[in-house]
Every structure is written in structure tokens, then in C-alpha cells.
Amino acid sequence: xxxxxxxxxxxxxxxxxxxxxxxxxxxxxxxxxxxxxxxxxxxxxxxxxxxxxxxxxxxxxxxxxxxxxxxxxxxxxxxxxxxxxxxxxxxxxxxxxxxxxxxxxxxxxxxxxxxxxxxxxxxxxxxxxxxxxxxxxxxxxxxxxxxxxxxxxxxxxxxxxxxxxxxxxxxxxxxxxxxxxxxxxxxxxxxxxxxxxxxxxxxxxxxxxxxxxxxxxxxxxxxxxxxxxxxxxxxxxxxxxxxxxxxxxxxxxxxxxxxxxxxxxxxxxxxxxxxxxxxxxxxxxxxxxxxxxxxxxxxxxxxxxxxxxxxxx
Amino acid sequence: xxxxxxxxxxxxxxxxxxxxxxxxxxxxxxxxxxxxxxxxxxxxxxxxxxxxxxxxxxxxxxxxxxxxxxxxxxxxxxxxxxxxxxxxxxxxxxxxxxxxxxxxxxxxxxxxxxxxxxxxxxxxxxxxxxxxxxxxxxxxxxxxxxxxxxxxxxxxxxxxxxxxxxxxxxxxxxxxxxxxxxxxxxxxxxxxxxxxxxxxxxxxxxxxxxxxxxxxxxxxxxxxxxxxxxxxxxxxxxxxxxxxxxxxxxxxxxxxxxxxxxxxxxxxxxxxxxxxxxxxxxxxxxxxxxxxxxxxxxxxxxxxxxxxxxxxxxxxxxxxxxxxxxxxxxxxxxxxxxxxxxxxxxxxxxxxxxxxxxxxxxxxxxxxxxxxxxxxxxxxxxxxxxxxxxxxxxxxxxxxxxxxxxxxxxxxxxxxxxxxxxxxxxxxxxxxxxxxxxxxxxxxxxxxxxxxxxxxxxxxxxxxxxxxxxxxxxxxxxxxxxxxxxxxxxxxxxxx
Numbered sequence: 001x002x003x004x005x006x007x008x009x010x011x012x013x014x015x016x017x018x019x020x021x022x023x024x025x026x027x028x029x030x031x032x033x034x035x036x037x038x039x040x041x042x043x044x045x046x047x048x049x050x051x052x053x054x055x056x057x058x059x060x061x062x063x064x065x066x067x068x069x070x071x072x073x074x075x076x077x078x079x080x081x082x083x084x085x086x087x088x089x090x091x092x093x094x095x096x097x098x099x100x101x102x103x104x105x106x107x108x109x110x111x112x113x114x115x116x117x118x119x120x121x122x123x124x125x126x127x128x129x130x131x132x133x134x135x136x137x138x139x140x141x142x143x144x145x146x147x148x149x150x151x152x153x154x155x156x157x158x159x160x161x162x163x164x165x166x167x168x169x170x171x172x173x174x175x176x177x178x179x180x181x182x183x184x185x186x187x188x189x190x191x192x193x194x195x196x197x198x199x200x201x202x203x204x205x206x207x208x209x210x211x212x213x214x215x216x217x218x219x220x221x222x223x224x225x226x227x228x229x230x231x232x233x234x235x236x237x238x239x240x241x242x243x244x245x246x247x248x249x250x251x252x253x254x255x256x257x258x259x260x261x262x263x264x265x266x267x268x269x270x271x272x273x274x275x276x277x278x279x280x281x282x283x284x285x286x287x288x289x290x291x292x293x294x295x296x297x298x299x300x301x302x303x304x305x306x307x308x309x310x311x312x313x
Numbered sequence: 314x315x316x317x318x319x320x321x322x323x324x325x326x327x328x329x330x331x332x333x334x335x336x337x338x339x340x341x342x343x344x345x346x347x348x349x350x351x352x353x354x355x356x357x358x359x360x361x362x363x364x365x366x367x368x369x370x371x372x373x374x375x376x377x378x379x380x381x382x383x384x385x386x387x388x389x390x391x392x393x394x395x396x397x398x399x400x401x402x403x404x405x406x407x408x409x410x411x412x413x414x415x416x417x418x419x420x421x422x423x424x425x426x427x428x429x430x431x432x433x434x435x436x437x438x439x440x441x442x443x444x445x446x447x448x449x450x451x452x453x454x455x456x457x458x459x460x461x462x463x464x465x466x467x468x469x470x471x472x473x474x475x476x477x478x479x480x481x482x483x484x485x486x487x488x489x490x491x492x493x494x495x496x497x498x499x500x501x502x503x504x505x506x507x508x509x510x511x512x513x514x515x516x517x518x519x520x521x522x523x524x525x526x527x528x529x530x531x532x533x534x535x536x537x538x539x540x541x542x543x544x545x546x547x548x549x550x551x552x553x554x555x556x557x558x559x560x561x562x563x564x565x566x567x568x569x570x571x572x573x574x575x576x577x578x579x580x581x582x583x584x585x586x587x588x589x590x591x592x593x594x595x596x597x598x599x600x601x602x603x604x605x606x607x608x609x610x611x612x613x614x615x616x617x618x619x620x621x622x623x624x625x626x627x628x629x630x631x632x633x634x635x636x637x638x639x640x641x642x643x644x645x646x647x648x649x650x651x652x653x654x655x656x657x658x659x660x661x662x663x664x665x666x667x668x669x670x671x672x673x674x675x676x677x678x679x680x681x682x683x684x685x686x687x688x689x690x691x692x693x694x695x696x697x698x699x700x701x702x703x704x705x706x707x708x709x710x711x712x713x714x715x716x717x718x719x720x721x722x723x724x725x726x727x728x729x730x731x732x733x734x735x736x737x738x739x740x741x742x743x744x745x746x747x748x749x750x751x752x753x754x755x756x757x758x759x760x761x762x763x764x765x766x767x768x769x770x771x772x773x774x775x776x777x778x779x780x781x782x783x784x785x786x787x788x789x790x791x792x793x794x795x796x797x798x799x800x801x802x803x804x805x806x807x808x809x
Binding site: 165171249275 | 324328331332336339340343344632633635636637638639640641644645648738739741742745746749760761764765772776779780783784787
């Protein structure tokens with residue numbers, strides 16, 4: 001055997017090949033982009049796209065329409081014009097008019113703007129404070145002892161009770177209401193993040209990272225928080241509708257906002273006596289309110305699912 | 314375990330104390346005190362008589378423990394005690410004496426606008442108000458409670474006897490209440506009058522009534538019954554004889570004294586409807602049952618046929634229920650209930666005596682917490698499905714139904730048992746909305762009502778009661794969990 005191989009001439013069998021960079025790229029695994037996959041997963045569901053279109057439409061209407069309609073809750077210019085009163089929804093007044101001859105269409109979007117703004121601002125405040133403090137809380141034993149006691153005290157009291165009492169004591173007003181709603185709610189978010197951080201903190205990769213000398217701040221921002229994206233999005237998707245709900249209920253009671261600020265809750269409480277006589281006055285604000293919270297919730301839930309890397313396979 | 318429980322109860326009490334104190338401080342320091350007169354008709358009426366208005370306002374503030382207030386008569390009497398007689402005449406000497414008295418006792422000397430008579434007020438610091446609130450919180454009745462100068466030879470005792478009116482009872486003399494412990498046919502059959510909670514005086518709504526009475530006494534119309542009194546007379550009366558209290562000789566009317574035969578003639582009236590606490594409790598209790606009866610079977614079926622039609626339908630319903638604001642849900646359900654079944658859409662239409670008034674609010678209250686419970690219970694059941702012991706049971710040939718009822722259900726219900734307090738806390742929140750919308754005379758409706766009326770003592774008491782219920786239901790939930798699953802030890806667990 002050895003003799004035959006030695007006798008063969010190899011010079012014709014082989015050609016020199018240049019290294020081809022493009023082909024090596026192709027053999028490599030496809031490039032993974034986290035946010036790209038999130039977007040792909042998020043837009044793959046028809047319900048999500050539908051809800052997204054719905055909420056964008058509602059947002060545009062409620063933030064642009066009031067600029068042109070110039071709706072003012074205190075305006076009673078048409079109060080003596082009998083033909084303007086109680087018009088059922090028609091081509092001119094899409095959602096009809098109320099006892100003062102004001103267009104319900106204008107009222108709803110002006111109210112929705114307030115309600116949505118309060119919901120968004122409160123959610124942002126709660127989430128930012130909650131996540132920051134929760135991340136620190138989960139990493140420090142000393143803070144943990146104190147915060148846990150604080151949490152035990154606050155979490156035992158029904159949230160609605162705290163919010164009602166606080167908005168009563170701080171008085172009526174847009175920012176007062178936001179303050180009343182956020183001043184204790186962040187504790188719930190912070191506690192939730194703390195538990196998640198504690199679970200992540202003692203995973204092997206983090207122990208390894210700490211052994212290699214990573215400072216705590218970097219551990220939190222680089223190693224732990226990216227893992228919690230989907231958890232945080234879930235929290236946000238639950239907070240947003242609940243804040244809108246609280247606002248609506250407080251305005252319904254007449255506790256939260258000053259009397260000249262329109263909001264969906266105020267509309268609902270103002271028009272609830274007309275539930276049987278002029279049902280459109282009552283049910284249209286309720287319907288818009290339900291559409292806002294349902295679409296926000298479903299979008300949030302699906303975004304949370306999409307931001308979980310396990311669904312990207 | 315016992316040690317843990319002891320500290321847990323202490324911590325619960327501290328928690329209640331802190332929440333109530335904080336509420337007290339923020340309400341009494343942040344809410345402008347003039348707000349209490351916003352809707353007071355008396356203030357409008359007295360506008361033309363500034364002196365009476367000053368007197369009325371200061372009396373109101375002193376009832377609410379904002380200030381200490383002495384009108385001219387009381388002031389002169391107090392100041393005269395120091396030695397020199399002070400008269401009502403507006404002389405320089407009297408003024409000097411009053412000024413020195415006021416300065417000594419920390420009061421500020423003021424004059425009425427028209428009559429120019431003197432009166433004094435003293436701002437109560439917040440800690441003193443708090444001290445009074447907690448100091449008077451629990452009142453224990455005893456044989457030395459009553460001191461009536463016109464009845465000096467009153468016997469003082471507490472003994473068990475067969476009373477002509479109340480049957481066998483622990484009867485007191487010299488005590489505030491005649492019947493300290495008594496038995497009758499109403500739940501829970503044995504009642505006491507020894508310990509009473511005093512939460513202050515309600516103002517401006519239910520003005521002058523003790524807060525505990527506003528919330529704890531029955532409401533509605535008085536009910537009279539035929540009744541035979543100790544003196545042998547049979548009368549139609551609405552007196553609730555079990556609440557007989559001592560009435561000082563000066564205020565007593567002869568008829569009542571003759572009827573009852575002693576000084577204990579002040580009684581409450583028997584009323585038709587349950588108290589505020591009772592109303593909320595009744596509705597809440599049945600709502601809790603409704604929540605569990607609906608959501609547990611629903612979650613079991615959803616988990617068992619995961620991904621199939623019923624599961625997807627259920628998830629859809631639950632998603633909508635969670636995301637729709639409670640206010641919209643309550644209104645929609647109320648409308649459906651009254652349109653389809655003809656049930657009253659407002660509680661007072663038929664009143665508390667009619668079962669139909671209770672149906673809608675109770676069901677709404679129950680439905681409000683269904684969504685949360687279904688989601689969690691389904692999650693727990695599905696988590697259990699993939700555990701080793703279930704696979705093992707399957708491998709041994711157990712039927713699906715048996716695995717579900719005997720293995721998965723039991724394990725999945727552990728966190729549910731612990732969740733009961735959460736449900737109760739949720740019920741309180743839900744009750745605030747539901748009771749308001751149905752105009753149901755319970756504590757939940759009372760909270761927004763008293764806030765709008767600026768009835769601060771009532772707000773604080775409701776916070777106190779709700780917090781107490783919530784804190785102890787959390788404690789109870791933990792204890793219940795250890796009973797359901799003996800593997801769980803509270804003393805070593807804890808989430809840190």
C-alpha cells in the first residue's frame with residue numbers, strides 16, 4: 001500500500017483556494033438581534049396589530065382633536081338653545097349632545113386625553129422609581145430589612161383606600177392626583193423587582209461574574225436587568241390600565257381632579273343619570289374607556305410575551 | 314411557631330397603629346380645617362349672628378379635637394377658681410386677670426365680635442390629639458363607671474342573674490350598660506357590652522353621634538314589638554332592651570323609670586336594617602363564596618383542557634375582565650341584571666329587607682375578583698401538570714380525573730388558600746365602588762361619602778377598620794396555609 005501512494009503524482013489533484021470571507025459568514029449562525037426578534041414576534045399576531053391600530057387612533061384623536069374642538073367643561077354657551085340639547089348621535093354631532101348642548105364627541109376626547117395622560121405619567125413614575133429601588137433593594141441586605149417592614153405595612157392596606165385618602169388630603173388637581181397615585185404604588189413594583197433580582201442574583205453566571213470582580217452597579221445594569229425586560233413590560237401592562245381605572249373612579253367620586261378638568265370618570269359620573277333616558281351619553285364614554293384599557297392591556301401582554309427571549313426560537 | 318405567631322401579631326398591631334397614625338396625621342395636618350364647614354347649613358343660618366357662629370365653629374373644632382375651647386361662662390368659672398373673682402364686666406382689671414390666666418394655661422384670649430365678651434382657645438398639638446384618640450379608643454365598662462350626684466347610694470356590683478327582661482345575663486349596677494353579657498336569638502347568640510370601641514365623634518354628617526355608633530348600629534326604620542315590662546304593662550315599643558344604659562336622674566323621664574324600675578332607661582331603638590359594618594360584611598361574605606364557587610371549577614376545566622376551545626374562551630373573558638375598569642364593569646353588569654332579570658339597580662329601591670336588593674351588588678362584588686383568581690389558579694394547576702409526581706402517577710396508570718382531583722388540585726390549592734386574604738383586601742376595594750354605585754349603605758360607600766362631606770373622624774375610623782380587617786386576614790391566610798400544608802413552617806420561611 002505504502003508503495004503505491006508514494007508513486008502517485010499529487011500535483012494535479014489540488015488547487016489553491018483563497019479564503020472567502022463571505023462564505024465563512026454564511027456558515028456562521030444567523031445574526032440574532034434581540035429587539036428585531038421582539039418586533040417580529042410582536043407583529044406576528046393579528047390581534048396585536050388590530051389593537052395597536054385602535055390605540056394609535058384613540059391616542060391621535062385624544063391628543064389632536066381637543067386642540068381643534070376647544071372643548072371647555074365650564075362652557076355653557078348653548079344652554080338656552082333647545083335645539084342643541086340632547087341630540088342623538090348624527091352626522092353633525094357624531095356622539096350626540098348633552099343637556100348644555102355640548103358635543104359629546106369633543107367631551108370624550110378631551111376627557112380621554114386627561115385620563116390617558118394621568119395613566120401614562122403615573123406608570124412612568126412608578127416604574128422608574130420601582131425598578132431603580134427594587135434593583136438596589138434586591139442587592140442590599142441592610143436596605144432589605146428596612147424596606148421589607150415598610151412593604152409589609154403598606155401592602156396590607158387596600159391600594160384604593162390609600163389613593164382615595166391621599167388624593168383627599170392633597171386636594172384636587174392634576175399633579176396632586178398623580179402624586180397620590182404614585183406615592184405608594186412604586187413599593188409594589190419595587191418589591192416585585194426585588195424578588196426577581198434575588199432569583200437572578202444567585203445564578204451561576206452572576207456568581208462567576210462577581211468572582212471576576214464585576215462591581216454591583218454593573219452587575220445590576222448589565223447582568224440582571226436585561227433579563228427582567230419581559231417582567232417589567234408585564235408590570236407596565238398591568239399598571240397602565242389600573243391607573244386609568246383609579247383616575248376614572250376618583251373623578252367619578254369627585255375627589256381627584258379640579259372641577260374644570262374634563263376626564264372620562266367625570267363624564268361617566270356626570271352622565272350616569274341619563275343611563276336610560278339618553279343612553280348614548282353614558283355608554284359612549286364607558287365604551288371608549290373600556291376600549292382604551294383593553295387595548296393597552298392586550299398590547300402590553302403581547303409585548304411582554306414578545307420580549308421574553310424564550311419565545312424567539 | 315408560638316413565638317413566631319406572637320411576634321407576627323405584635324407586628325400586625327404595629328402595622329395597624331402606624332397606618333392609622335399616619336392617616337390621622339396627614340388628614341389632620343393637610344386637609345384645611347375650614348373645609349368641614351363647606352356644606353354645613355348651620356354656618357349659613359348663623360351668618361347674621363357672628364357671636365353664635367364663632368361659638369358654633371369653635372365648638373365644632375373642639376369636638377373634632379383641633380382646639381380646646383372655653384366659652385365666656387366656663388372661662389369665668391375656671392379663672393375665678395384661681396382666687397380672685399372674675400366677672401363678665403369688661404373692666405381693665407378683669408381683662409388683666411383673664412390674660413394672666415390664659416397665659417398661664419397656654420390659651421389665647423379672644424373676644425366675640427358683637428358682645429365683646431371674652432373666650433379662649435388653645436391649639437391642640439398633633440401628638441396630643443393622637444394621644445386623645447388612642448387613649449379613648451378602648452373603653453371598658455366597670456361598676457365604678459357612673460357617678461350621679463343625685464343618686465349617691467347606688468349599689469355597685471356585677472353579677473350573674475336571671476333578669477326579668479333579658480333572661481340569664483351578667484347584670485351590672487353602677488356600670489354604664491346594664492347587661493354586660495347577655496344571650497339572645499340573634500347571631501352570634503352571646504353578646505357583650507363590656508368593651509366598647511370609641512372612635513371619636515362624627516362631624517359634620519351624623520353630627521354629634523359617636524363614630525362607632527354611626528358604623529355599628531343598625532340602620533333604617535324603627536321596628537316596634539309588643540313587649541311586657543317588669544311592671545307588668547304590655548306596650549308596643551321599639552326600645553332595644555339589651556342596650557339599656559344609665560341615665561342620670563336629671564335627664565330621666567318618669568314614665569320610662571316606672572316602666573323599667575331603675576336608672577337604666579336609655580336604650581337604642583330596634584331598627585330594620587343591618588349596620589354599615591353588617592351590610593358590608595354580609596355582601597362581602599357571600600361575594601367571597603361566589604368568587605370561589607365560580608373561579609375554581611372554571612380554572613380546573615381550563616387547565617385540564619389547556620389550549621382547547623374552553624381554555625381560549627375563558628382566557629379571553631378573563632383578559633377582558635381584568636382590563637375593563639371596574640366602574641365600567643359594574644355599570645354594565647348592573648344594567649344587564651336589571652334589564653334581563655328585573656332586579657333593582659339601586660339598593661334603597663327595595664331596601665335591605667328584600668333579598669332581591671342584595672343579589673346584584675353581591676354578584677358584582679364576587680365577579681370583580683373572579684378574573685384574578687382564575688388566572689392564578691389555572692397557572693398553578695398547569696405548573697403542577699408537568700411535575701414529576703404527576704408523570705409518575707400517569708405511569709402507574711391512574712386516570713386523568715383522579716390525578717386532577719387527588720393530586721394536582723390539592724397541591725395547587727396551597728397558594729390559593731394563602732391568597733384568600735388578598736381576595737378580602739380586593740373585596741374592600743371593590744366594595745368601595747360597588748356600594749357607591751348601588752347606593753348600598755355600607756362602609757365602602759361611607760368612605761367616599763365622608764370624604765366628600767369632610768367628615769375626618771369617619772374617614773379615619775373607616776381606614777382603621779379596613780386596615781384591621783386586611784392585616785388580620787393576611788395573618789389568617791398564613792395560618793390557614795400551614796394547616797392545609799403541614800410542610801410549610803412559617804417560623805423558618807419568610808421570604809428573605
